[in-house]
Structure formats: structure tokens, C-alpha cells
Amino acid sequence: MKDKKLEEQHFNNKSTVYGPVTSWRLGESLGIxxxxxxxxxxxxxxxxxxxxIQNVTDQIKEYVATETVINDFKEIIDAGKKVDVITYSGSGEPTLAKNIDEMISGIREITPDIPQMILTNATELFRDEVRKRILGLDKIIVKIDAPNEKIFQAVNRPAAGVTLEKVIEGIKKLKKEYKGVIEVQTMFMPLNKNETEDLANLLKEISPSLVQLNTPKRPYPMSWHRENRGNHLGITDYETRQLKVLSPEEAQEVEELLRQRTGLNIQSIYR
Ligand code: SF4
Structure with a gap:
């Protein structure tokens, strides 16, 4: 990599807060x-x-100190960066962090008017204490890529003991307790394209405010860099592998079928 400054930005990112990154739906999203x-x-x-993933686990613990996150957040806000939304995501599944509730309330104190949301794979939502920790968020986006255990195992390759049944149980419990917006994000690939009918039934059952249809946008990195969390800076001088994606015509078929079968608000990245 020729530019030394870019290299430092790319590989030596030492902050628990990253971006803001421009999101196709959300505007300037600051990642936590x-x-x-x-x-x-x-x-x-x-x-x-x-x-x-380096550590495939469902272990819930404190991974990084709340104080570190709050200080990193203050630094960005004090620098006057434009932030439309705050998104908990980052280097893995954010609900594995036992102290995520402290981060949510600490950030709310500093910037009460900026909406906070989370991207979660919903594997831990069946646990009462995990749902309780994130009830203060404005929006919860859950991932559902599979309508059955077989495709779930093939696409999401979960930690031992994690099942689709538990994921669905968690989302249903959350729906009863949570006052904010619940959306679903679904990654469509050739591997789950033929599951669209069954997925439609599952989505109807969950009935979220919105279903976002995604497709892998970036090549699969063969090694982890912290900058993988946000937007790539257009630099991938490490090894990557191209992923199979749906053609725009296939994506449109999926979108139309889901809309017909569910009557839900469906939004596709292809549009
Ligand atoms: S894409 Fe899958 S493996 Fe990667 S962080 Fe999200 S849930 Fe985890």
C-alpha cells in the first residue's frame, strides 16, 4: 500500500467507534x-x-470496557462529525457484550437526539437479560437468512447449540416487550434463493415493520482487519474471494414473491 496515512487508517484503527460510514438507507451511521x-x-x-470469525461463541461477557467506548464516542462528537444514526455492530455480534446497556445509556446521555439502533443476529434474544439490555434502543434489526435448520447451518454456521428455533423464540419474545421498531435483514444468495416461499411464511409470522433484502456487497476477506467493520476505503490489498450473488432479475423475483406472500414492506438493495 503506497499511502502511509491510508495504511494506518486501514489497519491500525484503535477506536471502538468507527465511521461515520455512509449507509444506503440510514445516512451517516456511526458504528459502535x-x-x-x-x-x-x-x-x-x-x-x-x-x-x-476468529472466535465463534455465544459466550456473553464484557469484551471491551464501557468507559473506552464512551471516550471514543466523545472524541468523534467533539470533532463535530455529522452523525444521523448510531449503530451497534462492529467486530461481531453486539449482544454478546454484557455491558451493551451501559453503552446505550451512556451515549444517550451525551447525544439524546441521535437515534440508536442495533444489527443483531438475534441468537441471544431468547435470554431475558439480553432483551432487557437493548430495550432502550430506537430500532432493532434482526438477521434472518434461513427458514429451516438445514439452511441455517449452511449459511450462518452457528456456534454449537445455537438453533433457528431459539432465534425465532427470541424475536417473538422481543416483539411482546419492545416499543421501538423491529426490522428484518435477509441476505439472499443462490444458496437460499429456493427457500423464498418458506422464508415468506416465517417473515409473515414475525411481521416486522420492514424487510431489507441484501446481497453480499463486498468480497469475502481471507483475513480480519479492524477496518472490515465499516466501509472499505476501496483498498483490499489482502486476499479476498468473490461471493456468489443473485442477478438483478433473480433479486426482483424474490422481492416480488415476498411482497405478494407477506404483504410486508419490502426494501431491496438492488433498487
Ligand atoms: S455477518 Fe454473520 S458472522 Fe458476520 S458478524 Fe454478522 S452475524 Fe456474525
């Missing part, structure tokens, strides 16, 4: 990384932008 130390998730999705 409650995991940070290494990529850690209860899934190891075949399309993950972090690459092969």
Missing part, C-alpha cells in the same frame, strides 16, 4: 463496536464482511 478485540460472533456466516 462493543466486541472490538477480535472478531467474535455466535455465527460464522459464509458471506461475513469480517471474514472467517
Amino acid at each position: 463496536d462493543p466486541i472490538f478485540v477480535e472478531s467474535t460472533c455466535s455465527f460464522n456466516c459464509i458471506y461475513c464482511q469480517l471474514g472467517n
